[in-house]
Amino acid sequence: MPVYKAEAIVLRRRVLGEADRVLTLFTREHGKLAVLARGVRKTTSKRSGVLEPFSHVRLLLARGRGALDVLAQVEVVQGMAPLRADLRRFGQAALVAELLEAAVPEREPHPELFRLLAEALQLLRDEEEAPAALWFTLHLISLVGFQPALDHCAVGGEEIGAAPSWSHPLGGLVCGRHAGRDPAAVRLRPEMVRALRALMAAGAEDLAGSTVAPRDRAPLLELLRRYAEHRLEVRLRSPDVIGQL
Numbered sequence: 034m035p036v037y038k039a040e041a042i043v044l045r046r047r048v049l050g051e052a053d054r055v056l057t058l059f060t061r062e063h064g065k066l067a068v069l070a071r072g073v074r075k076t077t078s079k080r081s082g083v084l085e086p087f088s089h090v091r092l093l094l095a096r097g098r099g100a101l102d103v104l105a106q107v108e109v110v111q112g113m114a115p116l117r118a119d120l121r122r123f124g125q126a127a128l129v130a131e132l133l134e135a136a137v138p139e140r141e142p143h144p145e146l147f148r149l150l151a152e153a154l155q156l157l158r159d160e161e162e163a164p165a166a167l168w169f170t171l172h173l174i175s176l177v178g179f180q181p182a183l184d185h186c187a188v189g190g191e192e193i194g195a196a197p198s199w200s201h202p203l204g205g206l207v208c209g210r211h212a213g214r215d216p217a218a219v220r221l222r223p224e225m226v227r228a229l230r231a232l233m234a235a236g237a238e239d240l241a242g243s244t245v246a247p248r249d250r251a252p253l254l255e256l257l258r259r260y261a262e263h264r265l266e267v268r269l270r271s272p273d274v275i276g277q278l
């Protein structure tokens with residue numbers, strides 16, 4: 034069987050039969066793909082620990098005769114055990130992985146998105162105070178073509194006041210005059226607007242000392258998550274999990 038290499042992050046896995054798993058991966062070289070991992074449920078398998086969700090790995094894959102390619106070799110780049118040990122961070126990482134899976138088609142490489150995902154998961158693992166899920170959601174949705182208007186009105190492009198409204202269907206911030214077009218538009222406080230602009234301009238390295246106020250983090254994540262759902266036309270599962278935590 035022909036084989037090929039891939040650097041991958043495990044988004045999700047499901048059990049198949051007695052000892053097999055199907056892994057949903059996001060790879061640097063080939064984009065999103067599902068692969069078959071044989072025998073990993075046996076506790077003696079050396080692979081079992083490294084093929085957990087969010088693990089960053091290097092793989093050798095064999096082209097399968099069936100629908101799925103088959104995992105031949107695996108090597109860890111970054112383990113993510115601390116992420117899975119902490120329920121709050123696990124919930125945020127699950128949202129990050131689910132958003133990524135929803136946003137990209139199969140087998141379409143997007144190296145910039147791969148780097149964004151790897152950086153966000155690393156931040157979630159290492160920098161407890163960084164608003165990594167928030168930053169990831171805003172940049173993901175922008176990289177796939179739905180960057181929200183943050184500096185000018187999404188409808189007319191004019192200057193927006195100090196406390197503009199946000200609308201999912203209109204595409205981000207809107208001025209007072211145009212907010213009426215969406216009855217569901219919500220007012221944002223000036224600090225929230227400033228936080229969104231700062232996150233849009235920030236790279237991963239800027240986030241450790243980020244100034245998104247703690248009280249704004251959950252409402253902004255909720256806002257961007259709903260915006261992403263609206264734009265990608267999906268309903269995500271992870272927010273319910275986070276809510277239960």
Ligand SMILES: [Zn+2]
Nearest residue numbers: 186189208211
């Ligand atoms: Zn306007």
